[in-house]
Amino acid sequence: MxxxxxxxxxxxxxxxxxxSFWALLVGxxxxxxxxxxxxxxxxxxxxxxxxxxxxxxxxDWPKLFPWTDQAVxxxxxxxxxxxxxxxxxxxxxxxxxxxxxxxxLGTAGLFFFNGAEFLGVxxxxxxxxxxxxxxxxxxxxxxxxxxxxxxxxxxxxFGRTASVFAAAAIVGILTMLLGTLKEQAIVxxxxxxxxxxxxxxxxxxxxxxxxxxxxxxxxxxxFGSEDHMANLGKVLFSQHLISVEVAGTLLLAxxxxxxxxxxxxxxxxxxxxxxxxxxxxATAEARA
Amino acid sequence: xxxxxxxxxxxxKMIPALIKIGILIGGLMTxxxxxxxxxxxxxxxxxxxxxxxxxxxxxxxxxxxxxxLWGFGQPAADGLKFxxxxxxxxxxxxxxxxxxxxxxxxxxALAIFAVIPFGSMLPPLDDFGIPTxxxxxxxxxxxxxxxxxxxxxALSSIAVYGVILGGWASNxxxxxxxxxxxxxxxxxxxxxxxxxxxGVVLAAGSLNLEKIMQAQVNGPWFAIAQPLGFLVFVIxxxxxxxxxxFDLPEAEQELIGGYHTEYAGMKLLLFLVAEFLHMIxxxxxxxxxxxxxxxxxxxxxxxxxxxxxxxxIIRLIVFNTKIFLVIVFFMMVRWSWPRFRYxxxxxxxxxxxxxxxxxxxxxxxxxxxxxxxxxxxxxNLGWTLMVIVFSWGICIAAWVVAxxxxxxxxxxxxxxxxxxxxxxxxx
Numbered sequence: 001m002x003x004x005x006x007x008x009x010x011x012x013x014x015x016x017x018x019x020s021f022w023a024l025l026v027g028x029x030x031x032x033x034x035x036x037x038x039x040x041x042x043x044x045x046x047x048x049x050x051x052x053x054x055x056x057x058x059x060d061w062p063k064l065f066p067w068t069d070q071a072v073x074x075x076x077x078x079x080x081x082x083x084x085x086x087x088x089x090x091x092x093x094x095x096x097x098x099x100x101x102x103x104x105l106g107t108a109g110l111f112f113f114n115g116a117e118f119l120g121v122x123x124x125x126x127x128x129x130x131x132x133x134x135x136x137x138x139x140x141x142x143x144x145x146x147x148x149x150x151x152x153x154x155x156x157x158f159g160r161t162a163s164v165f166a167a168a169a170i171v172g173i174l175t176m177l178l179g180t181l182k183e184q185a186i187v188x189x190x191x192x193x194x195x196x197x198x199x200x201x202x203x204x205x206x207x208x209x210x211x212x213x214x215x216x217x218x219x220x221x222x223f224g225s226e227d228h229m230a231n232l233g234k235v236l237f238s239q240h241l242i243s244v245e246v247a248g249t250l251l252l253a254x255x256x257x258x259x260x261x262x263x264x265x266x267x268x269x270x271x272x273x274x275x276x277x278x279x280x281x282a283t284a285e286a287r288a
Numbered sequence: 289x290x291x292x293x294x295x296x297x298x299x300x301k302m303i304p305a306l307i308k309i310g311i312l313i314g315g316l317m318t319x320x321x322x323x324x325x326x327x328x329x330x331x332x333x334x335x336x337x338x339x340x341x342x343x344x345x346x347x348x349x350x351x352x353x354x355x356x357l358w359g360f361g362q363p364a365a366d367g368l369k370f371x372x373x374x375x376x377x378x379x380x381x382x383x384x385x386x387x388x389x390x391x392x393x394x395x396x397a398l399a400i401f402a403v404i405p406f407g408s409m410l411p412p413l414d415d416f417g418i419p420t421x422x423x424x425x426x427x428x429x430x431x432x433x434x435x436x437x438x439x440x441x442a443l444s445s446i447a448v449y450g451v452i453l454g455g456w457a458s459n460x461x462x463x464x465x466x467x468x469x470x471x472x473x474x475x476x477x478x479x480x481x482x483x484x485x486x487g488v489v490l491a492a493g494s495l496n497l498e499k500i501m502q503a504q505v506n507g508p509w510f511a512i513a514q515p516l517g518f519l520v521f522v523i524x525x526x527x528x529x530x531x532x533x534f535d536l537p538e539a540e541q542e543l544i545g546g547y548h549t550e551y552a553g554m555k556l557l558l559f560l561v562a563e564f565l566h567m568i569x570x571x572x573x574x575x576x577x578x579x580x581x582x583x584x585x586x587x588x589x590x591x592x593x594x595x596x597x598x599x600x601i602i603r604l605i606v607f608n609t610k611i612f613l614v615i616v617f618f619m620m621v622r623w624s625w626p627r628f629r630y631x632x633x634x635x636x637x638x639x640x641x642x643x644x645x646x647x648x649x650x651x652x653x654x655x656x657x658x659x660x661x662x663x664x665x666x667x668n669l670g671w672t673l674m675v676i677v678f679s680w681g682i683c684i685a686a687w688v689v690a691x692x693x694x695x696x697x698x699x700x701x702x703x704x705x706x707x708x709x710x711x712x713x714x715x
Contacts, residue, residue, distance in 0.1 A: 094385070094456065098385070098388075098449075098453070101449065105446075108442075117433065117434055117435045118434075118435050118438070121435045121438045121439050121441075121442045122438070124442035124443075124445070124446065125438060125441055125442045125445060128442075128445070128446065129441075129442060129445025129446065129448070130445065130475075133445070133448055133449070133452070133471065133475070136449075136452060137452075137468070137471070140452070140456050140464075228434040228435070229434045229435060229494070229495055230493075230494075
């Protein structure tokens with residue numbers, strides 16, 4: 001962790017001694033090898049490198065407290081990352097969609113793990129349950145043989161390499177930023193705990209400032225509380241009311257647009273039925 | 289010390305949870321097996337036959353006379369037959385997805401029961417050597433999940449994967465058609481189902497299934513207070529469970545066996561058990577959301593008092609009796625209704641169920657707002673009666689309007705030229 005923090009400084013030595021950096025490098029090489037292309041044993045070597053990278057990455061992060069938490073966290077994140085890599089490295093579009101769904105389930109699991117129950121469940125309902133199923137429909141109907149014609153399209157080595165290393169750079173920057181934020185949060189929490197202790201100590205003398213400090217230091221528990229959903233609803237419909245309404249209106253507009261595209265240029269069924277029947281009667285009459 | 293304390297607290301949570309999971313999975317699997325027998329016996333009863341009544345305890349193996357026991361050995365015989373059948377995998381299937389599909393559907397169907405209560409609660413079990421910390425034992429695997437209802441929804445949408453993958457991996461046109469029909473049906477009926485639930489959630493003020501049951505202990509059952517929502521939910525639940533008026537995914541006359549045409553042996557068993565579990569889940573939800581859960585007037589006690597063993601057992605019996613009756617209702621409907629045609633199914637979902645669900649939702653919202661406006665004046669019997677009368681009025685009015693502008697009516701006049709017009713309209 002300290003290596004990570006120091007990596008902010010433009011110092012080659014610290015960057016080289018940071019395990020996350022090497023993890024990213026090895027991981028991106030592994031990802032590049034695992035992409036669908038004609039390299040012998042590319043998938044196997046890429047997979048091995050990816051696992052090494054995951055191990056290196058995991059060793060650089062702070063440990064969670066009871067070992068069960070740690071095990072669950074590592075399991076879910078490994079599933080998520082491996083499924084995400086498999087999404088872009090498998091050849092058949094159907095398998096891509098399935099792996100994508102699995103990686104979304106893993107993400108939902110991580111949300112659950114952190115106590116954001118609603119976010120986790122909403123991820124499953126919206127993404128895994130609705131969007132990916134729609135993808136799956138389209139893919140299955142469009143390319144039942146497993147390989148679509150666009151699979152033969154070659155983007156060349158440059159695009160693939162550039163995208164893999166750009167992704168690695170983004171992950172690296174995010175890791176550094178979030179790592180710093182996490183460190184700051186830990187420091188802040190430590191200060192807060194100290195303040196609470198002081199407050200409780202001074203509370204025995206029942207002085208006014210002590211009580212105020214105790215009130216201020218008490219952390220507001222949003223996630224994992226009894227009324228998690230009610231609190232979330234309150235926040236959404238008071239502080240973020242306009243964003244919610246705008247998003248709702250946007251979705252309504254999209255819905256109306258989709259329907260208008262679907263019925264574009266088509267007359268109503270009843271009209272067509274009436275017309276067909278009239279024509280039918282006319283033909284019968286003419287024949288008579 | 290802290291490490292030790294955390295570990296012990298976790299063990300304290302783990303052991304009851306594991307016991308509950310064991311009871312649930314064992315109970316559900318056995319229940320599914322015996323409900324198959326019940327379904328066959330009921331089918332026989334409705335069609336004036338006798339049904340399977342021979343397989344009992346095979347005592348003739350030990351030289352005694354066989355015990356018939358009204359066919360209670362039939363589920364075991366069926367299960368053994370499925371297990372010992374040849375695990376035949378056709379050559380033309382996509383092997384991996386073909387294996388995964390039944391696992392996905394069964395896992396999703398079982399995981400739903402993590403948040404569904406199967407009773408009220410038991411008194412503390414510390415006397416029996418199970419560390420519960422002196423708290424009453426909630427009869428649900430994961431107690432206090434605040435998003436329980438959406439969790440159920442999320443996992444039932446995962447079940448679509450099992451169906452659609454099973455249909456596609458079989459590489460068979462009938463299977464694929466069954467899978468597509470089923471997923472379209474499940475997605476279409478999720479909307480009215482959600483609207484039916486929304487009314488209940490609004491009235492109870494929580495998504496937690498235990499709290500929804502408690503709200504019905506204190507007020508009227510939601511089946512009485514929101515008859516329209518109840519109707520919409522029950523019909524949508526039939527569609528979600530793919531029970532007979534809505535069993536198009538496996539309409540035998542059109543699609544052989546639907547998405548599980550190519551399956552045999554254990555994998556087919558997984559599909560069939562998952563389908564039965566969907567029906568059992570639907571019955572649990574109907575009872576929990578609309579029929580008061582474990583509550584029955586006068587005999588089950590108040591919701592938030594200390595619970596004794598007698599009350600606990602009465603509540604368990606009431607709850608399970610209700611679920612049993614709802615399942616029997618499911619089975620009776622199966623032999624009383626013809627199957628819908630596909631376009632009728634879709635029209636019913638989008639043109640009748642969806643508007644009715646919206647009407648119910650708005651009515652419930654209006655009533656809740658009125659209750660808030662009245663404040664403490666609304667906490668009496670007169671108000672409750674008024675709510676019930678109002679919602680029944682809304683229900684009857686909406687039903688009459690839906691029947692008046694009936695979009696399900698089909699033109700059955702002789703047609704020749706009509707064929708093209710109708711084919712176009714289906715697309």
